[in-house]
Amino acid sequence: MREDADQRMQFLLTLRRRGISDKAVLRAMDEVPRERFVEGDYLHAAYADHALPICCGQTISQPYVVAYMTEQLEIAAHHRVLEIGTGSGYQAAILSRLAREVVSVERYRTLAETARSRLAALGYNNVEVVVGDGMAGAPQRAPYDRIIVTAAAATIPQTLTDQLAEGGIMVIPVGPQEGPQHIIKLKKLQTAPGREPELVREDLIAVRFVPLLPGQAEQL
Ligand code: SAH
Numbered sequence: 001m002r003e004d005a006d007q008r009m010q011f012l013l014t015l016r017r018r019g020i021s022d023k024a025v026l027r028a029m030d031e032v033p034r035e036r037f038v039e040g041d042y043l044h045a046a047y048a049d050h051a052l053p054i055c056c057g058q059t060i061s062q063p064y065v066v067a068y069m070t071e072q073l074e075i076a077a078h079h080r081v082l083e084i085g086t087g088s089g090y091q092a093a094i095l096s097r098l099a100r101e102v103v104s105v106e107r108y109r110t111l112a113e114t115a116r117s118r119l120a121a122l123g124y125n126n127v128e129v130v131v132g133d134g135m136a137g138a139p140q141r142a143p144y145d146r147i148i149v150t151a152a153a154a155t156i157p158q159t160l161t162d163q164l165a166e167g168g169i170m171v172i173p174v175g176p177q178e179g180p181q182h183i184i185k186l187k188k189l190q191t192a193p194g195r196e197p198e199l200v201r202e203d204l205i206a207v208r209f210v211p212l213l214p215g216q217a218e219q220l
Contacts, residue, residue, distance in 0.1 A: 151213070
């Protein structure tokens, strides 16, 4: 128990030391039990600051990257957020503590179902996990105040920027599968009626993500 408390204190200290300063984000990172989202073999490393393997050859992202992307989203309590790449459900859990509602899309049914039951068991009832191709977004509920993609795209999918509300923010890792990837932050500016909305782009930190793949996964 004592060791657990030490590990979690260290976890938060590392995030702060690496520059995460948003209090609400730190609170969410403190509140969500990461050990509930990692696989049994990796329980000992649940609070270490690195990515870990999960089912279907995918990964649960590194805590620092989860906190960083969440901070960059500038979420307000009334926001509706779309996540592409549910994976373990951990990032969705963090988002659910900050936003009104989260819709998260995953192409592997197994991952989606596991994440859904983890989130329900923790009482995080404002998350809806959808099985499907996230490259198409989730148009039935669009537009979204915030969009986060947690798999690396070769280019920014226009389908997703189309589903971003005016004044909205999207963060997405962009780059080749085996090459340099960066978090890109896009802000959709409010425009006068009848004019095309403008996107302002900012290139942020270098990252390493599994690829955003087209279509729903056929197996698993
Ligand atoms: N956010 C996750 C990290 C998941 S890794 C977490 O907190 O654990 C990236 C995930 O994106 C993988 O589960 C992968 O299956 C999924 N993915 C990749 N391409 C996708 C697509 N087109 N639509 C939906 N999910 C996709």
